[in-house]
Amino acid sequence: MAKATTQFVCSECGYASPKWLGKCPGCGTFNTLIEEAIEPALSKKGAPMSRINPSRAIPLSQVKFEKYERVSSGISELDIVLGGGIVRGSLVLVGGDPGVGKSTLLTQVAAHLAEEHKVLYLSAEESCSQVKLRCERLGLNSDGLLLLNETNLDAAEESFYEAEYVIIDSIQAVYTESLTSSAGSVAQVRECASKLMRIAKSRGITFFIVGHVTKEGTLAGPKVLEHIMDAVLYFEGERTENFKILRAVKNRFGSVQEVGVFEMTGEGIFGITDYSSLFLSDSRGIAAGAVVTPSETGNRCMMVEIQTLMAKTAYGLPRRMSLGIDLNRLIVLIAVLEKRCAIPLGMQDIYLNAMGGIKLTEPSSDLAVCAALASAEKMVAVEKYTAVFGEVGLTGEVRGVNFAEKRVNECLKMGFKRVILPAKNMKACEKFKGKMELVPVTYVSQMIRALFGDTK
Numbered sequence: 496m497a498k499a500t501t502q503f504v505c506s507e508c509g510y511a512s513p514k515w516l517g518k519c520p521g522c523g524t525f526n527t528l529i530e531e532a533i534e535p536a537l538s539k540k541g542a543p544m545s546r547i548n549p550s551r552a553i554p555l556s557q558v559k560f561e562k563y564e565r566v567s568s569g570i571s572e573l574d575i576v577l578g579g580g581i582v583r584g585s586l587v588l589v590g591g592d593p594g595v596g597k598s599t600l601l602t603q604v605a606a607h608l609a610e611e612h613k614v615l616y617l618s619a620e621e622s623c624s625q626v627k628l629r630c631e632r633l634g635l636n637s638d639g640l641l642l643l644n645e646t647n648l649d650a651a652e653e654s655f656y657e658a659e660y661v662i663i664d665s666i667q668a669v670y671t672e673s674l675t676s677s678a679g680s681v682a683q684v685r686e687c688a689s690k691l692m693r694i695a696k697s698r699g700i701t702f703f704i705v706g707h708v709t710k711e712g713t714l715a716g717p718k719v720l721e722h723i724m725d726a727v728l729y730f731e732g733e734r735t736e737n738f739k740i741l742r743a744v745k746n747r748f749g750s751v752q753e754v755g756v757f758e759m760t761g762e763g764i765f766g767i768t769d770y771s772s773l774f775l776s777d778s779r780g781i782a783a784g785a786v787v788t789p790s791e792t793g794n795r796c797m798m799v800e801i802q803t804l805m806a807k808t809a810y811g812l813p814r815r816m817s818l819g820i821d822l823n824r825l826i827v828l829i830a831v832l833e834k835r836c837a838i839p840l841g842m843q844d845i846y847l848n849a850m851g852g853i854k855l856t857e858p859s860s861d862l863a864v865c866a867a868l869a870s871a872e873k874m875v876a877v878e879k880y881t882a883v884f885g886e887v888g889l890t891g892e893v894r895g896v897n898f899a900e901k902r903v904n905e906c907l908k909m910g911f912k913r914v915i916l917p918a919k920n921m922k923a924c925e926k927f928k929g930k931m932e933l934v935p936v937t938y939v940s941q942m943i944r945a946l947f948g949d950t951k
């Protein structure tokens with residue numbers, strides 16, 4: 496019988512078994528056995544010491560200082576997210592929903608880099624002619640760009656050595672022969688990523704790797720995939736929206752605070768610098784239920800419009816739906832408005848949407864959500880040039896938020912004339928006093944009164 500070249504190892508306790516088992520006999524956990532390649536063993540007695548080159552530790556002062564060599568990707572927004580450009584020999588993972596534009600972005604980067612460098616685009620998902628078709632649509636024509644349609648990573652390895660930059664599209668579609676499990680499995684993704692890391696670090700080749708995301712929105716594959724990478728970028732955005740946001744969740748060579756805003760067009764994907772008015776609609780100030788908040792996304796402040804719609808519940812149990820804001824957060828804020836401000840929302844279906852497909856994760860948008868809900872309930876529109884921000888507590892108090900000065904400054908820049916903000920942040924914003932109306936509030940009810948007076 497042929498000697499087994501792989502074994503199944505428990506990711507929890509390290510128990511090794513020659514075949515896959517649902518339950519680990521070592522620790523009793525389920526579904527933790529993952530296939531691994533068996534490393535060729537040393538001689539039975541162990542390798543003699545003379546054959547091993549002992550490693551030497553060196554003092555910090557004697558470590559040679561290597562400055563990161565950065566190259567522009569040709570897309571300034573991507574350079575910002577990467578911390579100032581592509582670092583040579585790094586591994587960058589680009590994750591995102593299907594169809595969000597991962598291949599489009601990386602094709603553009605590849606074509607730009609190919610003008611001066613040797614670039615290989617390994618397309619495991621699409622044929623070479625499909626990639627060429629995309630290049631033609633995007634108006635890219637670069638003879639230096641090499642295409643390879645291959646799913647076997649071992650077969651493609653030789654061609655990597657000739658390139659300076661390699662794009663792998665995608666890590667879930669390639670496999671290595673050292674494992675028997677199918678492409679896209681946890682074991683294959685982990686093994687392929689480790690293989691690419693070894694090549695990148697030993698030969699100084701830069702890899703851009705496309706990764707798919709799971710239903711929950713995390714990168715498909717083991718967490719170790721993110722550990723191996725130097726930078727992990729997520730491409731966000733609704734498939735139907737033209738605006739996409741590129742966010743760094745890990746970056747060994749730069750801040751993870753940066754985000755890039757892109758627009759998807761027929762001619763390709765382009766960075767947008769004037770992003771602040773993208774998330775505002777024309778019906779603001781006319782229709783009830785729309786309120787603008789300055790949101791801090793990454794290192795940037797953007798004006799985002801929150802829209803709400805209310806309809807009388809038809810079936811006794813009201814529906815609540817939220818796009819762009821956590822649903823639980825919305826439910827809590829509805830309860831705060833009911834209890835602390837006596838606004839009856841119990842028998843209303845409530846729908847909320849943050850404009851442009853943006854996701855608001857910080858609590859500073861709470862007060863704006865409350866304002867939008869109150870506006871929809873009262874059927875009174877909020878004035879067009881009024882912005883609202885602040886965190887709301889369960890007792891109905893308005894808490895201070897960070898970057899208040901930056902937020903108010905963005906409101907001023909965008910032509911807003913009135914800002915409702917937490918009283919705690921007022922001190923930091925004193926300098927804007929003569930330039931616009933600042934309304935400090937301590938309770939949600941004060942904000943309601945400031946916006947709608949005493950209307951019932």
Ligand SMILES: Nc1ncnc2c1ncn2[C@@H]1O[C@H](COP(=O)(O)OP(=O)(O)OP(=O)(O)O)[C@@H](O)[C@H]1O
Pocket residue numbers: 591592593594595596597598599600620632734759760761762
């Ligand atoms: N002819 C076209 N004109 C305009 N936009 C197009 C055209 N063809 C494709 N697109 C856009 O490109 C997007 C697909 O981009 P891309 O293939 O880069 O996505 P992806 O993230 O790589 O997807 P996948 O996960 O399937 O590989 C589509 O959502 C569509 O909006």
Ligand SMILES: [Mg+2]
Pocket residue numbers: 597598599620664
């Ligand atoms: Mg693709």
